[in-house]
Amino acid sequence: MRSTRTPRGRGLLYQLYMRRLRRQLADATHPRHVAMILDGNRRWARLRVGGTTAHGHRAGADKIVEFLTWCDSAEIGVVTLYLLSTDNLTGRDDDELRELVQIIGDLAGELASIRDWRVQHVGSRDGLPDALLSELDTAQETSSSRTGLHINLAVGYGGRREIADAVRAIVHQHAERGGTLDELAELVTPEKIAEHLYTGGQPDPDLVIRTSGEQRLSDFMLWQSAHSEFYFVEALGPDLREVDFLRALRDFSRRQRRFGQ
Numbered sequence: 001m002r003s004t005r006t007p008r009g010r011g012l013l014y015q016l017y018m019r020r021l022r023r024q025l026a027d028a029t030h031p032r033h034v035a036m037i038l039d040g041n042r043r044w045a046r047l048r049v050g051g052t053t054a055h056g057h058r059a060g061a062d063k064i065v066e067f068l069t070w071c072d073s074a075e076i077g078v079v080t081l082y083l084l085s086t087d088n089l090t091g092r093d094d095d096e097l098r099e100l101v102q103i104i105g106d107l108a109g110e111l112a113s114i115r116d117w118r119v120q121h122v123g124s125r126d127g128l129p130d131a132l133l134s135e136l137d138t139a140q141e142t143s144s145s146r147t148g149l150h151i152n153l154a155v156g157y158g159g160r161r162e163i164a165d166a167v168r169a170i171v172h173q174h175a176e177r178g179g180t181l182d183e184l185a186e187l188v189t190p191e192k193i194a195e196h197l198y199t200g201g202q203p204d205p206d207l208v209i210r211t212s213g214e215q216r217l218s219d220f221m222l223w224q225s226a227h228s229e230f231y232f233v234e235a236l237g238p239d240l241r242e243v244d245f246l247r248a249l250r251d252f253s254r255r256q257r258r259f260g261q
Contacts, residue, residue, distance in 0.1 A: 014243070021246040025074075028253035031206035033078040034071060035221055035228070038064060040212030040236030047236075054099040059238035061107045065114070070245045071149060072115065078150045078202055080122065082220045083107075086158035089127045101128075104155055105135035112139035116148030122198035123157035124165065152199060159222030166196035197223060204228065207252050209245075211237045229255055 038060055045056030064081060071079050083104050092100070112119045121136040128136075136155060170192055174184045194200065204224040208217075213234045217225065231248040233240065 018243055018246065021243065021250060025246065025249055025253065028250070030074055030249060031076060031229075031252055033080070033203045033205045033207075034076050035080040035082070035205035035208045035225065036064075036067065037082045037208070037210040037214075037218065037220055038067070038237040038240070039210055039214055041238060043212065044236040044238045053096050054103070056238065057100050057103050061103050063238050063240055064107065065110065066242075067240065067245065068111070068114075068117070068149065068151065070242050072117075074245075074249060076149070078152065078205075080152035080154055080199070080205060080221065082154045082157065082218075084123075084155045084157070085219060086124065086127070086156060086161055087219065089156065101132050104153070105132050108135050108139040108153060111151055111153075112143040116146045118143045118146040118148060118150045120150065120152050121155060122152045123155045124161055125156065128156045150202070152202075154198075154220070157198070157220070159217070159219045162198050163193065163223055165198075166193050169196045194223070199224060206257075207231060207248065209233065209248050211235055211240055227257070229257065 041056035041060035042053050043056075044059060045051035045053055048055070068079060084100065088097070088100075108119060108121075111117055119139040121140055125133055132155070136153065139153075167188065170188060171184065174187060179187075199221075204226070205221060205228045207230075208221070208225055208228045209231045210216075211233045213232065215230075215232050221228075229252055231251055233244050233248070235241065235244055
């Protein structure tokens with residue numbers, strides 16, 4: 001059950017500032033695709049008496065639902081959430097990983113039941129528990145016909161693995177058609193690789209946001225973020241506020257995106 005307590009700091013001055021930000025964004029250019037690394041759940045839990053790692057991850061999951069409502073209200077079309085990396089599968093404690101997997105499965109089901117949101121799993125299936133795969137597949141299948149906010153759940157995801165998988169798929173398809181190596185060399189282009197990424201057919205992220213003050217990609221959307229704008233927030237993941245998100249949109253609207261020109 002989600003808390004209904006009014007978040008700290010949402011007094012009159014806060015609301016007035018929020019209205020001002022919304023006015024500034026009324027005619028601003030918004031990103032079509034936002035990628036989010038909601039980092040800092042474990043640190044958030046350690047700062048609270050009796051807070052467990054699972055408590056932190058659940059608070060992060062609650063924040064993700066809230067974050068997505070902000071994106072939906074801002075009419076952003078695609079959001080990609082970095083939930084579980086390939087490195088996490090081997091680098092996390094077994095107990096923590098079991099709890100995190102359960103939280104992600106619950107989150108996938110919840111997101112697929114909200115509004116007209118569409119959920120898609122992006123990542124490798126290798127190493128993921130069957131129960132989690134089943135929940136991700138169910139969320140994707142039940143929401144596949146919807147046309148609202150498109151939510152990519154990056155689970156079992158690694159940017160380098162994604163690129164390798166894309167090239168491998170191109171090679172396998174070419175071999176099945178009996179093509180030559182010379183033909184394959186001509187076929188492997190940036191455009192062809194992009195088609196075979198987990199997010200093939202989607203726009204690349206215009207804006208990548210990361211919480212907790214860390215300023216790195218951590219193997220997230222390495223290919224797709226080649227021309228993305230980046231915005232780093234000091235707040236730990238569960239403490240992210242809508243005002244932080246609106247500031248990110250305002251910052252994005254003020255940047256001049258030249259794409260190499």
